[in-house]
Amino acid sequence: MTNSTAPTATAPSAAPDNRPYSPGLEGVLAGETSLSQVDGANGRLIYRGYRIGDLVEHGTYPAVANLLWTGDWDPAARMATAPVPDAVLATLRALPKTAKPMDALRTAVSAWGATEAPPYPPTVEQARALTAFSPSALAAFARIREGKEPVEPDPSLDLVEGFLYQLTGDRPEPATSRALDAYFIVGAEHGFNASTFTARVVIGTNSDIASAVVAAIGTMKGPLHGGAPSEVVDQLAKMGSVEHAEAWLRGALDRHERLMGFGHRVYRAYDPRAAALRKVAEGMEHKPDWLHLAIQVEDMALRLLAEKYPDRPLKTNVEFYAAPVLSGVGLTPDLFTATFSLARHAGWTAHVLEQAASNRLIRPDVRYIGPAERDLPS
Numbered sequence: 001m002t003n004s005t006a007p008t009a010t011a012p013s014a015a016p017d018n019r020p021y022s023p024g025l026e027g028v029l030a031g032e033t034s035l036s037q038v039d040g041a042n043g044r045l046i047y048r049g050y051r052i053g054d055l056v057e058h059g060t061y062p063a064v065a066n067l068l069w070t071g072d073w074d075p076a077a078r079m080a081t082a083p084v085p086d087a088v089l090a091t092l093r094a095l096p097k098t099a100k101p102m103d104a105l106r107t108a109v110s111a112w113g114a115t116e117a118p119p120y121p122p123t124v125e126q127a128r129a130l131t132a133f134s135p136s137a138l139a140a141f142a143r144i145r146e147g148k149e150p151v152e153p154d155p156s157l158d159l160v161e162g163f164l165y166q167l168t169g170d171r172p173e174p175a176t177s178r179a180l181d182a183y184f185i186v187g188a189e190h191g192f193n194a195s196t197f198t199a200r201v202v203i204g205t206n207s208d209i210a211s212a213v214v215a216a217i218g219t220m221k222g223p224l225h226g227g228a229p230s231e232v233v234d235q236l237a238k239m240g241s242v243e244h245a246e247a248w249l250r251g252a253l254d255r256h257e258r259l260m261g262f263g264h265r266v267y268r269a270y271d272p273r274a275a276a277l278r279k280v281a282e283g284m285e286h287k288p289d290w291l292h293l294a295i296q297v298e299d300m301a302l303r304l305l306a307e308k309y310p311d312r313p314l315k316t317n318v319e320f321y322a323a324p325v326l327s328g329v330g331l332t333p334d335l336f337t338a339t340f341s342l343a344r345h346a347g348w349t350a351h352v353l354e355q356a357a358s359n360r361l362i363r364p365d366v367r368y369i370g371p372a373e374r375d376l377p378s
């Protein structure tokens, strides 16, 4: 049998593709958004035009989430945590107690999607329902793994207060929930970071909001994205004291290790979220005892990074001061990334809504660099 399409030795090769390629898509414009502007050169961040520092000072997470979803600034907007459906609770109980909180959260959102079956196109109501569900699910898992029963949501509490209540079983002090609320505001949205881009790719196929957030959680899990704050705590613990810090930092840089809480793909100036959280950390009632060490380590690390990379400004990023805030409100380091994910639900789901409102399937090209067309070995 002959195959008229079989390649021959003289088959034409594809024309060379000389279009520019940027590894990691760095600097590539891959969309348009009216949700936030990350001004990396000047270290500024705005959500729908409003400065992050002002939102932290005068807003609440529910008001900021509402702003991202609807474009309206309503400082009185409220959002309580939502109950966990029975099927999700059964799924969480079936997980090993040693499961990582990010894996548990990803599983919970997936089970929520299977239970609620939110249809395409995504809606603000779906975004709100999912954002209100996830804190309850994470709190439930955190208790189940300790052999405790989950705590039902209290609809009179706002989302962050409710999350802390469901985690501990006690109503948090107002100053504690206010500190975590500030963290949720700065964590809510940040342009085309890896997890948000992932969420947009998923919804771009006309899939559903739960699938988009499941994929985003999987992306957030990596230490180069959301895993840094717990590693900040680890690194500070390894340094131990101000006296040992500089030698430790130099050793890490000599081994080409990354200092957690420094550097950013977009910011070349001081991350404005780090500035806002440093204020919150310093004003907290229950500061972790290593906050003082962290402040001194920051100065040393900035000096050593500038020595090593004189042409590449590497400044403090949000994660450095997220660590003391999250510790100060009583969270264990293994809950840090999952708590960051709870905060980022507002941004993920707002991007999902924005993508769906003027969707074009996201499908870029890739340059082939493998062998030229050839015959299989006989």
Ligand code: COA
Residues within 6 Å of the ligand: 223, 224, 225, 226, 228, 257, 258, 259, 260, 261, 262, 263, 264, 265, 266, 309, 312, 314, 317, 318, 319
């Ligand atoms: N500590 C030490 N060196 C660092 C560094 C850090 N935190 N961040 C970047 N560098 C080094 C890189 O290794 C690279 O060095 P090389 O050219 O010798 O390989 C150089 O600086 C330039 O890196 P850059 O292009 O700025 O990094 P990136 O855009 O690929 O990565 C991050 C950005 C955020 C992933 C990176 O800065 C990092 O890993 N930071 C630590 C983790 C962290 O805090 N993540 C939270 C981000 S909000």
